[in-house]
Amino acid sequence: MHSFLSRANAVAAYALSVLACLTFLCFLSTLFIDYRTEASINTIRTIVKSISNYNSDRKANDLGHITVDLRADLSPLFNWNVKQLFVYLYAEYETSSNSLNQVILWDKIIRRGENANLNFKNMNLKYYFWDDGNGLKGNKNITLTLSWNIIPNAGCLSHVNAVGQHSFSFPDEYTIAKQ
Amino acid sequence: MIQGTIEEIKRMNKRQFIYQVLSFGMIVSSALMLWKGLMVITGSESPIVVVLSGSMEPAFHRGDLLFLTNNKEEPIRAGEIVVFKVQGRDIPIVHRVLKLHEKKNGTTKFLTKGDNNSVDDRGLYAPGQQWLTKDDVVGRAQGFLPYIGLVTIYMNEYPKVKYAILACLGIYVLLHRE
Structure with missing residues (x-):
């Protein structure tokens, strides 16, 4: 059950979801910034x-x-x-x-x-x-x-x-x- | 491993097998629904495109993902990034609008250029074509996500990888049991 493949799969899936979440937060954090200037x-x-x-x-x-x-x-x-x-x-x-x-x-x-x-x-x-x-x-x-x-x-x-x-x-x- | 999967299939009874096939169908059809739904919302025939060339570097690199919209009410303006098709070329091009002229009756014509190219796109258009019109446009770039499209580029360059991944996914979904 705890083979190398299943562990690698779990780590990769978790890393991907964390990355996706951070990217989304990065997008949200700058969504409402006013980029106008003179x-x-x-x-x-x-x-x-x-x-x-x-x-x-x-x-x-x-x-x-x-x-x-x-x-x-x-x-x-x-x-x-x-x-x-x-x-x-x-x-x-x-x-x-x-x-x-x-x-x-x-x-x-x-x-x-x-x-x-x-x-x-x-x-x-x-x-x-x-x-x-x-x-x-x-x-x-x-x-x-x-x-x-x-x-x-x-x-x-x-x-x-x-x-x-x-x-x-x-x-x-x-x-x-x-x- | 192959022997294991064959035994796994043998151990399933008929109902269970049908159930697995149906859930596989659900996944495929929901992906299709998502894509077609996006087409309706954005108005673009291909709402997500992968950048295939380096002509917009350093903004877009090969393998970056662009989200497009193509609302007819919102007019195209100079400086916007449009994805357009040229007669005789299969692959749509992602470039920026450099000049735009709108006639009194509302028809527009425009000229594009890649940020990384030194000349405008007249050389890329169909022979004799001077300007693009709204009909050539697939969509206008509104969102950007880096790197994700590299997967599809690899899949298209090495079709065996694509079939291997599809086969693995299919077997996994068919045999996976809660």
């Missing part, structure tokens, strides 16, 4: 060009060029159930053809233990700011929002917007691209 965003240079988008439909689409100042201290967000933050800056705007456009312009992976105090001056974007058409020229209301996706050790994958957005407008004329 961020300050500012745009320095905003120009718009009309360029053929060879990645997409090859038509002349609006391409925005902006540089931003970005400041946010995300280190208080980390706790024992935050493995990584996926931080992203996105632009949200309306055009004549689309009721909603969201374009991620910049992102950064911050793992636990890495420096989470973001402070960028006059930063270039990581991704191209292509519009789906010609809706950037003269657009008066483009909102930049910093947001983060919390990657836990085990639990919910929540998305949180920073407190503090920034709105800007693009000029009414295209900047002619130098060939």
